Amino acid sequence: MTALVCTALGAVLLPAAAQAADPPLRDLAAAKGVYIGNAVAGGKLSGNTQYAALAGGQFNSLTPENAMKWGSVEPTRGSFNWAEADQIVAFAQAHNQQVRGHTLVWHSQNPSWLTNGGFGATELRGILQQHIATEVGRYQGKIYAWDVLNELFNEDGTYRSSPWYGTLGAGFVADSLTWAHQADPAAKLYINDYNVEGLGTKSDALYNLVRSLKAQGAPIDGVGFQAHFVLGQVPSTLQANLQRFADLGVDVAVTELDVRMQTPSTQAKLAQQATDYGTVVKACLAVTRCRGITGWDVSDADSWVPSVFSGYGAATLYDENYQPKPAVRTVATALGGTPGGGTASPSPSATATPSPTATPTPTATSTPPPGGAGCSAAYTVPNQWNTGFSGSVTVSCPAGASLSNWHLDWNFTAGQQLTQAWSAVCTQTGTHVSCANAAWNGAVGPGGSVTLGFNGTWSGSNPPPVVTLS
Numbered sequence: 001m002t003a004l005v006c007t008a009l010g011a012v013l014l015p016a017a018a019q020a021a022d023p024p025l026r027d028l029a030a031a032k033g034v035y036i037g038n039a040v041a042g043g044k045l046s047g048n049t050q051y052a053a054l055a056g057g058q059f060n061s062l063t064p065e066n067a068m069k070w071g072s073v074e075p076t077r078g079s080f081n082w083a084e085a086d087q088i089v090a091f092a093q094a095h096n097q098q099v100r101g102h103t104l105v106w107h108s109q110n111p112s113w114l115t116n117g118g119f120g121a122t123e124l125r126g127i128l129q130q131h132i133a134t135e136v137g138r139y140q141g142k143i144y145a146w147d148v149l150n151e152l153f154n155e156d157g158t159y160r161s162s163p164w165y166g167t168l169g170a171g172f173v174a175d176s177l178t179w180a181h182q183a184d185p186a187a188k189l190y191i192n193d194y195n196v197e198g199l200g201t202k203s204d205a206l207y208n209l210v211r212s213l214k215a216q217g218a219p220i221d222g223v224g225f226q227a228h229f230v231l232g233q234v235p236s237t238l239q240a241n242l243q244r245f246a247d248l249g250v251d252v253a254v255t256e257l258d259v260r261m262q263t264p265s266t267q268a269k270l271a272q273q274a275t276d277y278g279t280v281v282k283a284c285l286a287v288t289r290c291r292g293i294t295g296w297d298v299s300d301a302d303s304w305v306p307s308v309f310s311g312y313g314a315a316t317l318y319d320e321n322y323q324p325k326p327a328v329r330t331v332a333t334a335l336g337g338t339p340g341g342g343t344a345s346p347s348p349s350a351t352a353t354p355s356p357t358a359t360p361t362p363t364a365t366s367t368p369p370p371g372g373a374g375c376s377a378a379y380t381v382p383n384q385w386n387t388g389f390s391g392s393v394t395v396s397c398p399a400g401a402s403l404s405n406w407h408l409d410w411n412f413t414a415g416q417q418l419t420q421a422w423s424a425v426c427t428q429t430g431t432h433v434s435c436a437n438a439a440w441n442g443a444v445g446p447g448g449s450v451t452l453g454f455n456g457t458w459s460g461s462n463p464p465p466v467v468t469l470s
Contacts (some may be wrong), residue, residue, distance in 0.1 A: 035292035037061025107162035157205030192224035198235025385432035
């Protein structure tokens with residue numbers, strides 16, 4: 001059987017000055033057990049090669065910026081336009097990325113037939129149920145999480161005026177979650193809002209709602225914190241606030257992060273922006289149930305900020321020429337990268353990151369013999385679905401032991417096939433899999449670890465193999 005070669009090393013798309021030992025942000029995030037994503041537009045994915053290279057190479061999660069909103073997908077009652085949404089989902093699948101669906105129920109960007117329809121409660125409830133069932137059902141198994149409800153509250157913690165609240169009352173919240181769950185039981189269901197990142201009146205209202213939904217048994221899985229920040233104004237209570245929501249038994253995520261400044265930018269402003277981005281990433285990593293961070297727009301050339309906030313801009317990780325700003329280095333360092341280094345951007349076809357489109361299935365164990373100077377390897381399968389799975393192997397060294405490079409071997413005894421790997425160079429011949437460190441992660445220091453990841457297929461059973469470290 002011809003050996004299958006899977007490598008994380010591909011064509012580097014960033015300029016030489018930005019290159020160093022670090023892998024892309026998506027690989028650093030995956031090694032930390034979180035995702036890092038961005039909002040995208042379908043037209044730019046197909047029409048701008050720099051945009052597409054960053055979207056596919058640096059991020060392991062995509063959020064359709066507008067393509068899944070009601071006004072985009074159902075501009076006429078009962079007539080759906082899925083073209084851009086389908087394009088984004090296909091791009092994500094091709095680049096081994098997860099998708100966050102955004103958004104099903106919102107007061108804004110609704111079609112005129114809906115906002116001006118004058119529907120009574122019974123008819124409006126039926127329209128809402130049908131829309132959710134249709135959209136979520138179309139992408140069943142392809143969407144990791146849905147922002148089911150978006151921006152429910154005013155700044156004083158009261159419900160925002162909307163067609164839903166005004167006609168259906170607060171019960172539309174639990175109903176919407178229930179209908180989304182019925183359409184795709186595996187998808188994680190979120191409520192998403194802004195100006196709720198720190199402790200305060202509005203975040204208290206959201207907290208009380210989530211607590212009430214949990215008490216009712218409504219299918220609420222997570223809370224999204226948009227995080228549209230002004231330079232130097234990340235709330236000091238961000239981590240504490242994320243934690244209190246997590247303590248309710250829900251996941252949390254930063255869903256629309258950007259940090260705007262008065263333009264033009266300066267080195268001092270960019271340095272503060274980098275600090276702000278780093279603060280957000282560190283706060284997420286400090287909360288066990290924080291699943292990831294999504295930025296809002298790939299570069300300053302694509303940002304919504306200048307058109308909404310006069311005199312402000314430069315809010316994203318990449319400048320108008322798609323070059324990394326200091327914030328990229330700070331985010332990479334917060335995710336475990338090398339201080340002072342840079343992030344390489346591999347070709348989308350060369351790098352893959354797990355796409356948790358189904359409920360994680362902990363089907364693997366960690367039973368390797370010791371290797372090196374007391375170092376060991378642990379094999380896990382965090383995600384498994386239908387006939388596919390994503391797995392990882394973590395190489396760890398105790399205090400007093402280290403490796404300068406590493407090599408792993410195992411046998412898939414049930415016919416599993418490796419399809420892609422990242423953060424390692426892997427081959428499979430027959431049942432035997434062999435993985436060696438990539439150029440940048442061979443060294444494992446005392447008390448340190450590195451993680452490689454892979455996707456594979458299985459049929460019948462997917463037992464964990466015994467991994468040998470040498």
